[in-house]
Amino acid sequence: MIAYAAIRLFRAVLTLWLLVSITFLVMRLTGDPALQIMSVEAPPDAIAAFERFWGLDQPLWRQYLTYIGGLAQGDFGVSMRDGQSALALVVDRVPATLSLTVPALVLTLLIGLPAGVYAALRRNTTADRLTMMSSVIGYTVPSFVLALVLVLVFAVWLQWLPASGADDWRGYLMPIVTLALPGAAVIARFTRSAMIEVLNQPYVRTATGKGVIWRRVVSRHVLPNAAIPTVTIVGFMVGSLMAGTIIVETVFAWPGVGQLLINAVGNRDLAIVQTILLFVGICMVTANLAVDIAYGWIDPRTRRRTVATSPR
Amino acid sequence: MTQPADTEEDVRTPSTGRRAVPALVMIALVWLAAMALLALTADLASPHDYRSLDLRDRLAPPLFFGGSLSHPLGTDELGRDVMSRLLVSIRISLTVAFLATLLSTLIGVVMGFVAAHFRGWVEQAVLMLIDLQAALPFMFLALFVLALVGNDLVVFIILMGFYGWERTGRLARGLALAAQGQTYLSSVREIGAAPWRVYLVHVLPNTASTIVVAMTLNFPEIILLESGLSFLGLGVQPPLTSLGNMVGYGREYLTSAAWIPLAPSAVIVLTTLAVSIVGDWLRDRLDPALR
Amino acid sequence: MTAPPLLEARDLACHFKVSRPGRRRGHALLKAVDGVDLVLQRGRTLGLVGESGCGKSTTAKLVLGLMPRTSGQVWLAGEPVDTAAGHRWRRLRRRAQLVHQDPLGALDRRLTVGYQVMEPLIVHRIGSRADRRAKVLALLQAVGLGPDVATRHPHELSGGQRQRVVLARALILEPDLVVCDEPISALDVSIQAQVVNLLQDLRERLGHTYLFISHDLKAVRQISDEIAVMYLGRIVEQGPAEDLLRMPGHPYTQALVSAVPARAATGRRRILLEGDPPSPIDVPPGCAFHPRCRFAQDRCRGERPTLRPQADGRRVACHFAEAIAAGAGAAA
DSSP states (O other), X not given: OHHHHHHXXXXXXXHHHHXXXXXXXHHHHTSOHHHHHSOTTSOHHHHHHHHHHHTTTSOHHHHHHHHHXXXXXXXXXXXXXXXXXXXXXXXXXXXXXXXXXXXXXXXXXXXXXXXXXXXXXXXXXXXXXXXXXXXXXXXXXXHHHHHHHXXXXXXXXXXXXXXXXXXXTHHHHHHHHHHHHHHHHHHHHHHHHHHHHHHTSHHHHHHHHTTXXXXXXXXXXXXXXXXXXXXXXXXXXXXXXXXXXXXXXXXXXXXXXXXXXXXXXXXXXXXXXXHHHHHHHHXXXXXXXXXXXXXXXXXXXXXXXXXXXXOO | OOOGGGHHHHHHHHHHSOOOOOHHHHHHXXXXXXXXXXXXXXXXXXXXXXXXXXXXXXXXXXXXXXXXXXXXXXXXXXXXXXXXXXHHXXXXXXXXXXXXXXXXXXXXXXXXXXXXXXXXXXXXXHHHHHHHHHHSOHHHHHHHHHHHXXXXXXXHHHHHTTTTHHHXXXXXXXXXXXXHTSHHHHHHHHHTOOHHHIIIIIIHHHHHHHHHHHHHHHHHHHHHHHHHHHHTTSSSOTTSOOHHHHHHHHGGGTTTOTHHHHHHHHHHHHHHHHHHHHHHHHHHHHOTTOO | OOSXXXXXXXXXXXXXXXXXXXXXXXXXXXXXXXXXXXXXXXXXXXXXXXXXXXXXXXXXXXXXXXXXXXXXXXXXXXXXXXXXXXXXXXXXXXXXXXXXXOHHHHSOTTSOHHHHXXXXXXXXXXXXXXXXXXXXXXXXXXXXXXXXGGGSOGGGSOHHHHHHHHHHHHHTTOOSEEEEESTTTTSOHHHHHXXXXXXXXXHHHXXXXXXXXXXXXXXXXXXXXXXXXXXXXXXXXXXXXXXXXXSOOSHHHHHHHHHSOOSSOOOOOOOOOOSOOOOXXXXXXSXXXXXXXXXXXXXXXXXXXXXXXXXXXXXXXXXXXXXXXXXXXXXX
């Protein structure tokens, strides 16, 4: 188990390093940052001074080391607009975003898991088909359309909920639901197929044949085994939730990281965009690492298999 | 995968014993055909030029909500005909998604085949890239690149063309590795055929059905991504228009002129739904191995 | 004899590292081929026989340079055979062809038979489009197939037809050497004879040199000038086909020969081999055959016999070849 966790950890660190390096390279190779920030007509000595100040006259590998060193100390650069630390600006927005994503993740699971289990236990009935059809609709409807429809119904027509803002708890409802529904649709579908796979296993049929009470078969055998593949998709869920916040925060004028990102992209404020990119990378790699380790812990077979095939 | 023993059956059954196409899939196919037709004939089918303004006739309602036949879907805040804009948007959104899907498949197939052919450190490097791409929600990467290089249509299509390459790449690598174990490929190599011939003339046609199914699963996601970015104002830029772009700019009129954002929204939803239904059906029919 | 032999292999070996199931650490060495020498003169046919898993197919691939060798050297008409896919390797592919065991598997099911027979010409840029087409039709005819077959796909043909297609593809480059790896074992018995007759006929008409690999002694006898018998990666006996089959020298060959249903009741007793062949991972020390040999003695357990020439010109790897031959003679 320790060897397995160590290999996973190593891979996670490697992925992060790759992300940081590619980000650095892409940023340096897509153009002279000095010319991008200053205008092309700037006097040459001003550009030279600028380059010296930012270390751009150094060889690439030294810039790279400086860059990595800076990141390690939490120096993600400064915003071009007001010179504030990019990291501070982003961290400042994190709580607002988390106040949407955490409840949304919970809601995703609360809707998706029971729906998937229900559909699997009632498979090939009308109830199953309806659930699956709603699931397909759930993830083919873009979240901005879903958000607009919710606003139209609950804010414009019924006037129950505010169209935007986070003044009281009612302001949270529509953003959270918008974030949660597509994920719930994916989870429902995935849980259903994982369940059906287990339901078709010989040991389940044996247990049923032996006269074990069906509820017991489901709770003792089917659910735990179906949970194993379902855990893997939660890592994926974290990623799509984070992507979802970009649109949801824009639609509902939510002062979170997503909105900061959109404004930064509009202003081409690279330091902030880069910080958020690396931030998301860290979150994703951590989530995947947690899922991998949880997976190895639930299902010992993965552990051995991975250790056996990894050295290559 | 098929056993050598039953391959003969395998090849013959699809042509003889074809099951009926479900009604839902038929409807989806008809919808997609209509969309494709509209995209191709957008110029002829539009009642007006999609850019022409008519400031005297702004925010006119659609046909059955008090509007007139000259603007069947009403007009927008500048008096432009929503119907005409919608048709042009369908053309642009579908073209972007189509080109991007082709590009993404091309990248994925090339990377997958390269990994399977060279093995060793090349394969490990490709797998690392695949893992990295899979670990990062594409939206963030797209925004990073857009912030870095700015936006124009070509850059945007190329960027969309990276969406989903990692899944196709993983799939293509698996298919190529499986094919490499088969005798027909070793026979071709033993003749002295160059690798490009082995992969283009032999591996690709033999794996095409699975790759096409993967494309149909990628296509609606690219439509969603394109419309999402355009909705945010970071995708297709005015004066061009796309479905997401129309929703984005029309969203301010949700209370006063709901048809402006809702008409393109409906088209997006129905189109992605239709492609998903067809894709799922194709997958179940052609390739049960694909998840 | 001034010209070099068409095919010469010296001390061929191919070892694999395999991980053993059930054990965590440590790799075992699988000696698929372990010190094989072959000499094949132009226009002759050598049959290579042995049980499955004895290293016949590996030998075929080693001889053609299709697999990396652990040791040894191969020459085709005096030219060394590479194993790396370079320019020289590709040129060599024109001169030596491999015919696979499973004809359906060896053909691409998405392409027409005509294209696949033509493909070697395209790959090596030989002839114009019309030349190629004419040549394909001529060759299909030579293997007994009509021109209509060219537009069909492999799954539309019978097993025997497919094997003819595979042969046509192998012969279209007019190779010096054709290696047939179990070319008939995937076919129905009734078709096996046809394909063997076809091979024999083609050999007489076109004068190719064949290395014919099979576990079917009858087929090998019909087509081969000379036979080599393999056991666990080594050649245990080699000699002219008729002599070897009439008077097998090695106890293993005797067992193989006795297992073939005799054409007439010759009163020869069937020699049953005890046990399965040992795994090539645990090759017994000394003579690899000793655990199953009825003549085995202490010397066989300790000392590995070499392939020694006998009085009648064939070569046998057995310490007691002479004594066994004398004994058999006395018994008959």
